[in-house]
Structures are given as C-alpha cells and as structure tokens.
Amino acid sequence: MKTPGKTRTEQILRVMYVLSWIAFIGLLVKTGAIMTSFGVSLYNPEASHNLYKGLSLYDLRxxxxxxxxxxVSLMIAFSGLKAYIFYLVIQALSKVNLTNPFTMEVAVLLEKISYVLIGIWAVALLYNAQTEWFAKRQIINLDHWSTEGFFLMAGLVFIISQIFKRGVEIQAENELTV
Known part of the structure; x- marks a missing residue:
C-alpha cells in the first residue's frame, strides 16, 4: 500500500537507509568485539580460544x-572497513534529493566508497596470502575470505560515481540555459 506523498523510490531509499544503519551498527559491534577480545587476550591467553563467535586462535597465539x-589486525581492518562503507552509504543516502539527484557530494561519497572497497579487497588478499603461508608451514588452517565481489563492486561503484559527476555537469549546464 502506497503512503500518501511518498513515491516508491523514496520508500525504497528510506528502507535502504534503515538497513544501512542496521548493518553499520552490526559491523561496529563485530569490530568492537574482536578488538575487545584481542585486548583481553593480551593479558589472558585463554581468551584467544574464543576470539569471536567461536573462532579459536589460541594455537596461533x-x-x-x-x-x-x-x-587479528587484518580481521579488525576487514570488519572496520566494511563498517566504514556503510557509514559512507548512510551519508550518501541522507544527501540524496530526488528532485535534484545529481550532486557533487553524492558523487564524491560514491567515489570514496569505491576506494574503500578496493581497500577491503586488498586486506582480504593479504589475509588469504597469510592463511596460505600458514597452511604451507602447517601452523594453522584458517578459512579464506572471498575477494572477487569487492573488486567487482569497487569497479561498479566507481563507474556510478563518474556517471553522477557527469550528471552534475549536465544539471549545471541545464540550469545555466534556463
């Protein structure tokens, strides 16, 4: 059922805004939990048995x-960067104006999101290289992180940011001709 005065696009953007806040808070909690567990494990090695949701790095420690x-630093960076992505998404969604959708602020935020996605991809590559190195030396076996999606997403978001920048230019030209 349609809310009076609200378009479907506005409703979708509102839902995405709320979901982004939920994801942001969840990732902040996860990052904080890993950091707290790591801090505790500095003084109590037994805490590394259950670093986060049953992950035991006691043998590695x-x-x-x-x-x-x-x-642990790579885990914190990975989770923290993902939280930062949602923070940037929240900022972008709060700045979207459907009557004048193309703004340089949103374009810059989208471009920043693409760069952070590249950072997440790089952190995941480092983590995977490290887990391979550990496995070859039979130190510990850790799960690999998926990397393909982050690189692809970074490219797509970067392209969208460039389209937004061109949209800003066209809007400015149209405003000058009116």
Missing part, C-alpha cells in the same frame, strides 16, 4: 604472538 597479532 602460542606459536607466534606476532602472527596472531597480524591475523
């Missing part, structure tokens, strides 16, 4: 505190 710190 016992093998090498440096390797353990590297893995």
């Amino acid at each position: 016992e093998h090498s505190f440096w390797y353990y710190t590297q893995v």
Whole structure:
C-alpha cells in the first residue's frame, strides 16, 4: 500500500537507509568485539580460544604472538572497513534529493566508497596470502575470505560515481540555459 506523498523510490531509499544503519551498527559491534577480545587476550591467553563467535586462535597465539597479532589486525581492518562503507552509504543516502539527484557530494561519497572497497579487497588478499603461508608451514588452517565481489563492486561503484559527476555537469549546464 502506497503512503500518501511518498513515491516508491523514496520508500525504497528510506528502507535502504534503515538497513544501512542496521548493518553499520552490526559491523561496529563485530569490530568492537574482536578488538575487545584481542585486548583481553593480551593479558589472558585463554581468551584467544574464543576470539569471536567461536573462532579459536589460541594455537596461533602460542606459536607466534606476532602472527596472531597480524591475523587479528587484518580481521579488525576487514570488519572496520566494511563498517566504514556503510557509514559512507548512510551519508550518501541522507544527501540524496530526488528532485535534484545529481550532486557533487553524492558523487564524491560514491567515489570514496569505491576506494574503500578496493581497500577491503586488498586486506582480504593479504589475509588469504597469510592463511596460505600458514597452511604451507602447517601452523594453522584458517578459512579464506572471498575477494572477487569487492573488486567487482569497487569497479561498479566507481563507474556510478563518474556517471553522477557527469550528471552534475549536465544539471549545471541545464540550469545555466534556463
């Protein structure tokens, strides 16, 4: 059922705004939980048995505190960057004006999102390379992170940001001709 005065696009954007807030808060909680668990494990090695949702890095910590710190740092970076993406999405959605949709602010935010997605892709590649290195040396077996989607998304969001920039130029030209 349609809300009076609200277009379907406005409703979809409102739902996406709320979902983005939920994802942002969830990823912040996850990042904070990993950071807190890591902090506790600095003083109590037993805490590395259940770092986050049953993930046990106790054997890795016992093998090498440096390797353990590297893995946890990559996990924090991965989760934190994903939270930052949703923060940028929230900012972009709050700045969208359907009567004048193409703004340089939104275009810049979209471009920034694409760069952060490349960062997430790079962190995932580093993590996967490290887990391969650990596996070859039979130190610990960790799951790999998917990387393909982040690189593809970064490219698509970058293209959309460039379309938005061109839209800003066209809007400015149209305003000058009126």
